[in-house]
Amino acid sequence: MKICVLDCNKKAIFEKRVIDIPLKEEIVITKSIEWFNDPEPCMIHRSAVMKRLYFELLEYLESQKNNGNRLLALETIPAPLLDMLDIDTKAAFIDIK
DSSP: OEEEEEOTTOOEEEEEEGGGSOBOHHHHHHHHHHHHSOSSOOHHHHHHHHHHHHHHHHHHHHHHHHTTOOEEEGGGSOHHHHTTBOOOTTOOEEEEO
16 A cells, blocks of 8 residues: 655655555664563564554555545544654645555
8 A cells, every 4th residue: 555645735745655654763662662572673573563563554544545534634643653653744644545
């Protein structure tokens, strides 16, 4: 699935596959500690954390898309999902492709 991140004027900032959007490092570490008790995650734990986070985000976006919601204001996205994304601070909307 691809998304386009838009600014407040609905001008594209970037378009990427969901799994290509960077995740905040502190979230990856926090989840690694929570799920694996690993504050310095090895590649296996890091990969497992990232896959699970991306899956949760994809599941949410797919449900929104299936309900006809293709353009999402960032403030409508649940905080745990939005907080994990390392995206431009000018971002205001996500357009689901």
